[in-house]
Amino acid sequence: MDADTRGEVLKRLAYIEGHLAGVRRMIEQDSYCVDVLKQTYAVRRAIEKAESMLLSGHLHHCVVGGIESGDDGVLYELVELYELANK
Amino acid sequence: MDADTRGEVLKRLAYIEGHLAGVRRMIEQDSYCVDVLKQTYAVRRAIEKAESMLLSGHLHHCVVGGIESGDDGVLYELVELYELANK
Amino acid sequence: MDADTRGEVLKRLAYIEGHLAGVRRMIEQDSYCVDVLKQTYAVRRAIEKAESMLLSGHLHHCVVGGIESGDDGVLYELVELYELANK
Amino acid sequence: MDADTRGEVLKRLAYIEGHLAGVRRMIEQDSYCVDVLKQTYAVRRAIEKAESMLLSGHLHHCVVGGIESGDDGVLYELVELYELANK
Numbered sequence: 001m002d003a004d005t006r007g008e009v010l011k012r013l014a015y016i017e018g019h020l021a022g023v024r025r026m027i028e029q030d031s032y033c034v035d036v037l038k039q040t041y042a043v044r045r046a047i048e049k050a051e052s053m054l055l056s057g058h059l060h061h062c063v064v065g066g067i068e069s070g071d072d073g074v075l076y077e078l079v080e081l082y083e084l085a086n087k
Numbered sequence: 088m089d090a091d092t093r094g095e096v097l098k099r100l101a102y103i104e105g106h107l108a109g110v111r112r113m114i115e116q117d118s119y120c121v122d123v124l125k126q127t128y129a130v131r132r133a134i135e136k137a138e139s140m141l142l143s144g145h146l147h148h149c150v151v152g153g154i155e156s157g158d159d160g161v162l163y164e165l166v167e168l169y170e171l172a173n174k
Numbered sequence: 175m176d177a178d179t180r181g182e183v184l185k186r187l188a189y190i191e192g193h194l195a196g197v198r199r200m201i202e203q204d205s206y207c208v209d210v211l212k213q214t215y216a217v218r219r220a221i222e223k224a225e226s227m228l229l230s231g232h233l234h235h236c237v238v239g240g241i242e243s244g245d246d247g248v249l250y251e252l253v254e255l256y257e258l259a260n261k
Numbered sequence: 262m263d264a265d266t267r268g269e270v271l272k273r274l275a276y277i278e279g280h281l282a283g284v285r286r287m288i289e290q291d292s293y294c295v296d297v298l299k300q301t302y303a304v305r306r307a308i309e310k311a312e313s314m315l316l317s318g319h320l321h322h323c324v325v326g327g328i329e330s331g332d333d334g335v336l337y338e339l340v341e342l343y344e345l346a347n348k
Contacts, residue, residue: 033145058120059336067328075320086347146249154241162233173260207319232294
């Protein structure tokens with residue numbers, strides 16, 4: 001992962017932690033459950049967006065490097081990641 | 088939502104924030120992307136578990152109350168929640 | 175489920191079977207894997223749309239009926255459905 | 262995709278069409294909505310399993326070939342596929 005992507009992912013994750021802290025405050029203030037759930041859905045989508053950036057970095061570096069050096073273990077890992085992503 | 092469930096959900100969300108902070112440290116320490124992604128998947132699953140608890144509280148309180156008072160708006164909201172949950 | 179909704183869901187499911195048969199033809203004709211995958215994703219989204227209609231019918235009939243007769247088993251089932259929906 | 266994988270995917274898709282036809286019969290016979298939904302979930306999981314096989318074939322053939330010939334368009338496609346998979 002290049003330094004720019006890494007910095008961007010770290011910034012997003014820190015933001016998501018703040019979002020979750022906000023969700024906790026909503027619950028403490030007895031917000032309507034449906035509004036709370038919509039926020040936790042938004043948090044999960046934000047995590048998925050960070051995952052896309054991580055995956056992209058992984059593909060362009062480790063996977064390309066693996067294939068170029070004849071290691072197809074990276075491909076089995078990708079299928080596993082795909083299957084795990086939404087289990 | 089009863090006080091016990093609320094306390095349990097708050098505890099889980101605080102734990103998840105700590106988990107995300109741990110993921111940021113993994114990235115700062117240049118951990119393997121696949122290991123990082125497996126952790127963000129685990130974070131999302133933990134959020135989904137908290138959502139189940141929130142939904143259960145919502146059903147047993149707001150939805151039952153809504154139906155008993157003849158308000159079927161809560162049912163349309165549930166379909167919307169179901170559709171939003173994984174978009 | 176009322177007769178209109180049932181008719182609509184049945185029509186959609188028959189259409190989806192045709193869509194899947196089309197995906198099989200794509201594979202037999204050696205279409206590009208990425209194009210095939212985009213079609214199977216579309217099939218899954220179409221099934222989810224039919225599920226929304228089924229869930230809506232279920233909520234407005236069985237769940238309302240269950241709550242009115244004091245049976246909260248329908249609520250536990252809803253949480254289970256929500257958890258199963260994307261496992 | 263090699264011939265064996267292709268044959269296996271085609272067999273699975275044909276089986277899934279039969280499964281969907283069975284779901285239609287359940288609805289025509291007025292089965293309990295929750296039971297119907299559990300079957301449509303099973304259908305979607307079966308489609309996801311076929312997708313894993315398609316993805317694996319794609320990775321081992323097109324992606325490896327693309328990288329070896331210096332075409333990184335296949336990597337951008339993979340990120341797009343990952344993002345589309347559960348939208």
